[in-house]
Amino acid sequence: MSSNIRKLLRDETLLPFHKRMNKHYNFSLKARFTPVFRADEAASASSYWFIFQGEKLLTTVTENTSNSICTCSPEQLGLQPIFSQFLGRYGSTNCFVAEVGDNVTPAPSLRFKGLRSLFGTVEEDIFSLAGRAIQILHWNREHQFCGKCGTAMKIRTSELAKICPACGFVSFPRLSPAVIMSIIRKDHILLARAPRFPPGMYSTLAGFVEPGETLEEAVKREVREEVNVRIGNITYVASQPWPFPHSIMIGFSADYVDGEIEIDDDEIEDAQWFSLRNLPVLPSKITIARLLIDNFVLGSA
Numbered sequence: 001m002s003s004n005i006r007k008l009l010r011d012e013t014l015l016p017f018h019k020r021m022n023k024h025y026n027f028s029l030k031a032r033f034t035p036v037f038r039a040d041e042a043a044s045a046s047s048y049w050f051i052f053q054g055e056k057l058l059t060t061v062t063e064n065t066s067n068s069i070c071t072c073s074p075e076q077l078g079l080q081p082i083f084s085q086f087l088g089r090y091g092s093t094n095c096f097v098a099e100v101g102d103n104v105t106p107a108p109s110l111r112f113k114g115l116r117s118l119f120g121t122v123e124e125d126i127f128s129l130a131g132r133a134i135q136i137l138h139w140n141r142e143h144q145f146c147g148k149c150g151t152a153m154k155i156r157t158s159e160l161a162k163i164c165p166a167c168g169f170v171s172f173p174r175l176s177p178a179v180i181m182s183i184i185r186k187d188h189i190l191l192a193r194a195p196r197f198p199p200g201m202y203s204t205l206a207g208f209v210e211p212g213e214t215l216e217e218a219v220k221r222e223v224r225e226e227v228n229v230r231i232g233n234i235t236y237v238a239s240q241p242w243p244f245p246h247s248i249m250i251g252f253s254a255d256y257v258d259g260e261i262e263i264d265d266d267e268i269e270d271a272q273w274f275s276l277r278n279l280p281v282l283p284s285k286i287t288i289a290r291l292l293i294d295n296f297v298l299g300s301a
């Protein structure tokens, strides 16, 4: 192993993934989550609550400015929720989501912060549970009424769904699958940057799956559309829930077949082949994009 690669693996932003890859690329919760669809579960002092105001989650202000999600109940905090729902059990801990109105001001020790800004800065499982919570909240907000006949929807207790009492139409939480892929050409990886990325940062290509497509077809299409190269040997690597607002990222690696990079200006502003020795600024360590890139680094080491 070259000193350059050893240095990369020692890099503190890379090491957690290195360890994680030994755990079979696992973004899963450490304890089992059991969804429960009854609306009437009682909370106890040990329950986890995820309290949102709009898109923002209630956090505790800490002295050293690190982030901590506040999982106390609205009752304990003297807050009056406008919506709350039981989500299920994380291990033996009951989990709930609640929403408070825009006019609510929490105690000075608490602050509402955007979920995206907390990504990678709080305990992973608590963040994942908060990601589940906000997706249920979105679904509740956006599916109050039947999309077919306009009647108020009712929550089902047998599955995570709502049903229209008038016409029987059933609505499930919205989930938008997206594929994300590393493209390897011997000792190079294809990475691209979108205009919204921080300066110097490149990442793997990604895009939403279209109705009727297989995941492999989506991978091929996205690569063709964004950089116009042909790929093969498409292999599943891992998946990561991406609650911004309701995605799941399904990660693949693929081998380059042929074609010169020709970028789609509407989607990306640059794409290049990078070797281990000239890697650009990379995405955050807890993203599946980074896992795919670290996988290439380790595979080339």
Ligand SMILES: [Zn+2]
Binding pocket: 146, 147, 148, 149, 150, 151, 164, 165, 166, 167, 168, 169
């Ligand atoms: Zn209906």
